[in-house]
Amino acid sequence: xxxxxxxxxxxxxxxxxxxxxxxxxxxAPADILAVQVDDAVYDLTRPIEIDAxxxxxxxxxxxxxxxxxxxxxxxxxxxxxxxxxxVKFGIGPPIAQGFYxxxxxxxxxTDSLDLAAIEKEIITLAQQKDPFIRRVVSKQExxxxxxxxxxxxxxxLLEGLADGTITLYQQGDFIDLCKGSHLPHTGWIKxxxxxxxxxxxxxxxxxxxxxxxxxxxxxxxxKELTDFLYIREEAQKRSHAKIGKALGLFTFSEKVGLGxxxxxxxxxxxxxxxxxxxxxxxxxxGYQPVITPHIGHKALYITSxxxxxxxxxxxxxxxxxxxEEEYLLKPMNCPHHCEIYNSAPxxxxxxxxxxxxxxxxxxxxxxxxxxxxxRTRCFTQDDAHIFCRSDQVAAEFAKVIDxxxxxxxxxxxxxxxxxxxFRDPSSDKYIGNAQDWDLAEEAIQAIAxxxxxxxxxxxxxxxxxxxxxxxxxxxxxxxxxxxxxxxxDYQLPIRFDxxxxxxxxxxxxxxxxxxxxxxxxxxxxxxxxxxxxxxxPLWLAPEQVALLSLSDKYNQYAVLVxxxxxxxxxxxxxxxxxxxxxxxxxxxxxxxxxxxLVVGEKEMINKTVTVRKQNGQVTILVDDFIQQxxxxxxxxxx
Numbered sequence: 001x002x003x004x005x006x007x008x009x010x011x012x013x014x015x016x017x018x019x020x021x022x023x024x025x026x027x028a029p030a031d032i033l034a035v036q037v038d039d040a041v042y043d044l045t046r047p048i049e050i051d052a053x054x055x056x057x058x059x060x061x062x063x064x065x066x067x068x069x070x071x072x073x074x075x076x077x078x079x080x081x082x083x084x085x086x087v088k089f090g091i092g093p094p095i096a097q098g099f100y101x102x103x104x105x106x107x108x109x110t111d112s113l114d115l116a117a118i119e120k121e122i123i124t125l126a127q128q129k130d131p132f133i134r135r136v137v138s139k140q141e142x143x144x145x146x147x148x149x150x151x152x153x154x155x156x157l158l159e160g161l162a163d164g165t166i167t168l169y170q171q172g173d174f175i176d177l178c179k180g181s182h183l184p185h186t187g188w189i190k191x192x193x194x195x196x197x198x199x200x201x202x203x204x205x206x207x208x209x210x211x212x213x214x215x216x217x218x219x220x221x222x223k224e225l226t227d228f229l230y231i232r233e234e235a236q237k238r239s240h241a242k243i244g245k246a247l248g249l250f251t252f253s254e255k256v257g258l259g260x261x262x263x264x265x266x267x268x269x270x271x272x273x274x275x276x277x278x279x280x281x282x283x284x285x286g287y288q289p290v291i292t293p294h295i296g297h298k299a300l301y302i303t304s305x306x307x308x309x310x311x312x313x314x315x316x317x318x319x320x321x322x323x324e325e326e327y328l329l330k331p332m333n334c335p336h337h338c339e340i341y342n343s344a345p346x347x348x349x350x351x352x353x354x355x356x357x358x359x360x361x362x363x364x365x366x367x368x369x370x371x372x373x374x375r376t377r378c379f380t381q382d383d384a385h386i387f388c389r390s391d392q393v394a395a396e397f398a399k400v401i402d403x404x405x406x407x408x409x410x411x412x413x414x415x416x417x418x419x420x421x422f423r424d425p426s427s428d429k430y431i432g433n434a435q436d437w438d439l440a441e442e443a444i445q446a447i448a449x450x451x452x453x454x455x456x457x458x459x460x461x462x463x464x465x466x467x468x469x470x471x472x473x474x475x476x477x478x479x480x481x482x483x484x485x486x487x488x489d490y491q492l493p494i495r496f497d498x499x500x501x502x503x504x505x506x507x508x509x510x511x512x513x514x515x516x517x518x519x520x521x522x523x524x525x526x527x528x529x530x531x532x533x534x535x536x537p538l539w540l541a542p543e544q545v546a547l548l549s550l551s552d553k554y555n556q557y558a559v560l561v562x563x564x565x566x567x568x569x570x571x572x573x574x575x576x577x578x579x580x581x582x583x584x585x586x587x588x589x590x591x592x593x594x595x596x597l598v599v600g601e602k603e604m605i606n607k608t609v610t611v612r613k614q615n616g617q618v619t620i621l622v623d624d625f626i627q628q629x630x631x632x633x634x635x636x637x638x
Contacts, residue, residue, distance in 0.1 A: 005053040013048070020044040020184070023056060032056045033064050033188070034181050039424075039459070041067060041181045043134055059220055069094035071132060071171075071183040072122075072192070072218040073101050078174035079121035080214075084108050089176070090153045090202055090211050097228075098217030102200050104153065105212050113214075115194045122192045122218075129187035130172040134180055139163040142177060153202065191225035192218045204368070231477045238477070240529040241372040247534055247591060249525075249542070250373065259370040259377035261522060266542035269571065271380075271521060273540050275358050278382055278407070278517065285403060287356040287384055292336035294360060298326040303495055304335040305431050309464045313363050329362035333383040334514060338496040341387050341510075346500035351510065352388035352396055358521070359383050373526035380521040386513040387498065393511050397447045397486060400515045404471060404484040407517040411528060413483070415474040418453040420444055421461035430464050436490040441467045444488055463514075465491040475531040483524065487514040538594045539633045544571040546588040547609075550581055550600035557604040561597070561622055568626045585612070595629065 001012045006026070013022060019035030019042055022028075035042050036055040041063055042048065057064040073092035080087050080103060090102030105113075137145075139158060145168070146154040154177045158166070169178045171186055183189075196215040202208035219225045236242075244250050249267030256262060263271055279289065298317055301307040307314070310331055317326040330336070337355045346353070360380045369375055388396050408416060422441050423430045430437070444467050448455040455469075462468060468487035472480050489512040492498075499507040518524040528536075538544055545565055549558040555576040565572040573593070575584050581598065588596055596612040603609055603619070610619045620628075 002048065003051045004048070006055075015049055016047040018045050018047055019054070019056075022048075022054070028056055029058070031058050033058060033183055034067050036063060043132065043181045044184050045131075046134060046181070066094040067181055068183060068188065068220070069099040069218065070178075070181075071186070072189055072216065073099040074132070074169065074171060074174065074176055074178070074182070075122050075125055075186060075189060075218075076101050076118070076214065076216055077103075077176060078125055078172060079118050081174060082125075083114075083117060083121055084112075088151050088153055091157075092176075095215075098195060098215060100213050100215045102153075102202065102211040102213050104209065110197055110212055113197065118214075119192050119194055122189070122216075125172060126186045126189040126192075128172060129185045131185045132182035133170045134182075135168045135170065137166055137168055139166055142166050142168065145175070146177070188220055189218045190220055191222045192216060193225060193229065231479070234477055235479065235530065238530040238533050239372075240374075240526040243529050243534040244373070244526075247542075249529075257377070258367060259365055259375070261373060261376055261378075267525075269542040270525065270536070270540065273542075274518070274521065274525070275382075277539075279356075279358075281403070281406075282354075282356050282384065285354075285399065286352075287354040290337065290340055290355045290357050292330070292333060292340070292357060292359060294330055294362075295327045296330055296336060298328055300335045300339070301328055301331065304332070304338070304492060305464060305495060306332050306335065309429065309431075310363075313365075315362055315364050330359070331361055331363060333357055333359040333361060333381060334385055334492060334512070335496075337383075337385040338492055338498060338512075341385075341498055342496060346387075346510075348389060348500055348502050348508070351500060352386050352392055354384060354386045356382075356384035373522040376520075376522055379523065382516050382518040382521060384515050386515070387493075387500075387510040388513065389500075389508070390511055393443055393488070393513070394447055394450075396513055397443070397488065398451060400486045400513060401447070401451050401453070401469070404486065404515075404517045407484070408471070408473065412531065413473045413475070416454075416483075417472045418448055418455040419461070419470040419472055419482075420448060420455050420457045421463075421468045421470050422457055422459055423462040423467065424460035427460065430462065432465065432491040432494070437467070440488045440490055444469060463487050463489075465489050466512075466514075468514075473527075475527065477530075481527050483519055483527065484517045485515065485519060488512075489514060533592075535592045536594075538629070541592075541594050542571060543573050543591060543593045544629070544633075545573070545595045545597060546591070546593040547572055547574045547597045547599065548581060548584045548588065549574070549576045550598065552576070552578060554599050554601065554604050558599050561599060561609060564622060565626065568630060570626065570629055597625070 002015050003010050003012055023032050034044055034057045036057055037048055038052045057067065059065060059068060077089050077092055086106050088104040088106065092099060092101035139161065142158055143155065157177060167179055168175055169180060169182055194214060194216045198213050199210045200213040201210050217228065247266060248264050249270060250261050250263050252261060295318065298307065314331050315329045317328055319326055340355060341353065358380050360378055362378045365375055365377050386396050423437055448469065466487050466489035468485055470482050471484040473483045474480050492512055493509050498510050500510055502508040547558055547562055549555050558574055558576055562572050562574045585596060597609040598612060599609055608619050608621050609625055610617055611625065
């Protein structure tokens, strides 16, 4: 017999019972796709041989979607093999949204691929409801099969696999090398769309042959595909790269370097407004500003553990000649803040000490991973580190959560969940002892419960030095983003030998809280652009007012109005070009500026401006408009 923990209740079953039998015996819903056995996903027909925690997987589960899309990749390969005999297959994994398969088209070209025909063939195969059959085979059996099939990529993959670990999956006539797991049968797949075709080097090595990567996505209903395609189209309209270029916010230059954004004047204003907002808010909440260098001695990051754990993500060391030293572009701010804490003796009366910095850090992201502002090689963190006593942890952690939720509310992010990212006890990537980790994780769970957060625990996603709360936010299109993080750390204070003098006269170890409500400033702006479609709130807009002159005769008055607006701190752009007012208004509207003011003869005589709105226009005294807009900014932002 084996014991399975299901929904918190331990249940005995005969050894070798399948997930399908268990589901039937327990009267589980009919939409179960697979079962999760501890951390592994099993096909419903696979025997379970061990005591474990068992969870039924449905389409709504992340692991359920990954399984669904993995099975769909096999169906894509089967369709390609039918339509284009002789093609060879690389790998076909699920991805965040959908799946892809790397294919050697052989005699065929990408232009010869009929995407509509491929989609139709996938649905035809799906309707046959062929089961996904798992076969455990010897390495030699697998080699013999793929040798006969003349599939060199599968043979190369087999070279790295140990005998006794190899499985093949079959649906219909198609057989693939795969560790699984898969859907019960192909009939679950009701709707499909081929999304994109690109080139990809075999095994990501540019010295290897370039294959054709075919991206697709499938759903259990046609409506879900229709909804996805609508959101995808809207997302393309809201692309931060597209809008950022149109609004003149940022650019990239290969001469400067890949993944290194250049902020243009309007974008720099946007960044600075965000930074100043959070700096003021932090000062209200007891944070002290600090500034640290963009580089640090290699020994600093060896002490912190970042060099050991993140060496592959760091830029190569900078070596000096006399004396011979090694420095790194700063990958993290926290080691520097630890040294600031250590710069003076500390007393329990001083704690908590909250050090805050908008610090730019540098990570060596692979070329293929770079994407606009969401994945760059340098980015600015709204970083802060709180050094506190153990009896202050709960209150300080709760205050940070309050700040994060305040930021979300201000920017209109109302739909969010909290992911409690804990360590995987079986992994060696973490530092510190199990007792401290258990203490930290218990504290975070208690705080999340006290704050009423909708929270889920995810094992294996903790930082190497401590557990954390990651806030997952849905934007206006329903897409989920990770924004804001709070981390509890018992390890760095040990590694840096941080202490404070307690009330008892003895030395004690502080606890560190790492936090970043924005996370990365660049990534936050990218998400905000797409969330708002580039229509920033008045207080944040880099151009708050566009001032348009009807003709050259009124330019002098327009300049006087501009000077008054600028003197009041209102970000104003004057358009005094010799163009028609209609053209000026059309071009200004595309820049998504909150207020458009027009001045002509009547306005010049009466010392007024005409304010254009969606529902018409109104003429108002210049001084009254300035008062109105200043009050609006203060009311919204601060």
